[in-house]
Amino acid sequence: MQSFIDKFRYNAKRASLVQSRIKALERMGHVDEVVNDPDYKFEFPTPDDRPGPPIISFSDASFGYPGGPIxxxxxxxxxxxxxxxxxVGPNGIGKSTILKLIAGELQPxxxxxxxxxxxxxxxxxxHHVDGLDLSSNPLLYMMRCFPGVPEQKLRAHLGSFGVTGNLALQPMYTLSGGQKSRVAFAKITFKKPHIILLDEPSNHLDLDAVEALIQGLVLFQGGILMVSHDEHLISGSVEELWVVSEGKAxxxxxTFHDYKKMLQSR
Known part of the structure; x- marks a missing residue:
């Protein structure tokens, strides 16, 4: 966290993220040093093009599942x-449904x-982690997902997420939850997305991996919208909070810390 502050202290675009981390460090006080694992990497590819606005917009959009309430x-x-x-908001309030509307998986x-x-x-x-082919290995899985792409290009992309060397050749069922998550990240970002939607991305990730994910998201040159309950992840990587409740966002x-205090005061 301190290395992030030192790196981006004078970056105006990331000023709010730097300030949130400074405050987080102050709240944490002294903690034992976390040893960084060099395999923990999340290097999201930069899109080759930048579509002009509007990118995504909702206009008086309403949604309810067939036969159910709005x-x-x-x-x-x-x-x-x-x-x-x-x-942010309570479990079951519909945050993941909004993500699906944004992605086009559901229609208003x-x-x-x-x-x-x-x-x-x-x-x-x-779902993307659970959907991995456990009988395959990361490299073979990527080759099946993207036929015709040179093996070295797929290896390099897996390496951007710390899936390198023998790890890229291990059977998927032998990988940890965090390693499977990194394979899933490699798969969904191969085509250089402009917008990344994240539904509880820190599940199965330890502290080092979450820190690497935060730095990767900060450096990503595109838009991010996430659903998460992870205060460290939210405070380190986003600049806006939307509260989902009573059919609205x-x-x-x-800050997320302010949001938690508001909930506690009710």
Whole structure:
């Protein structure tokens, strides 16, 4: 965390993230030094193009599953290449449903969701980790997902997420949960997305891996929207909070720490 502060202290674009980490360090006080694992890497590829705005926009979008009640009504917001957003709220409130609406996996019941024809969206969730072919290995899995791509290019991309050498050739069933997550990240980002949607991305990641994920997200030159309960991840990588409740997604003017204090005061 201190190395992140030192690296980005004078980067105006990351000023709010630096300040949040300074405050986090002050709250933590003295902790034993965490030993960094050089294999913990999340180097997200930079998109070759930058579509002009609007990238994604919701206009009076409402949604309810067929035969069920309306879950969200009149959602109005936009996401662009500079967005750094975390959605927070109780479990089961529908945050993952909003991610699916953004990704186009679900369609609004009324209103519109616009996506630029040129935008590439990557989605990470536990489903993508669970969907890995456990009988395969990371390299063979990537070769099957992207036929015709040179092996060395796939190896290099896996290496961007710390899946290198023999690890790329190990049977998937022998990998830890965190290693499988990194393979899933490699798969969803191979086509250089403009927007990354993350649903509880720190599940199965230890402290070192979360720290590496944060640094990777900060350096990513695209938009980020995540659903997470991980205060460290949120404080280190996003600049906006949206609170999902009562069928709405409302900007919260404060930090995640402020949000938790608000909940405790109720």
């Amino acid at each position: 879950l969200f009504k009149n959602l109005n917001f936009g996401i662009d290449l500079d967005s750094r957003i975390a959605m 019941s009324s209103g519109t969701v616009f996506r630029s024809a040129k935008v590439r969206i990557a989605v990470f969730s536990q 409302t900007p919260f003017h404060g």
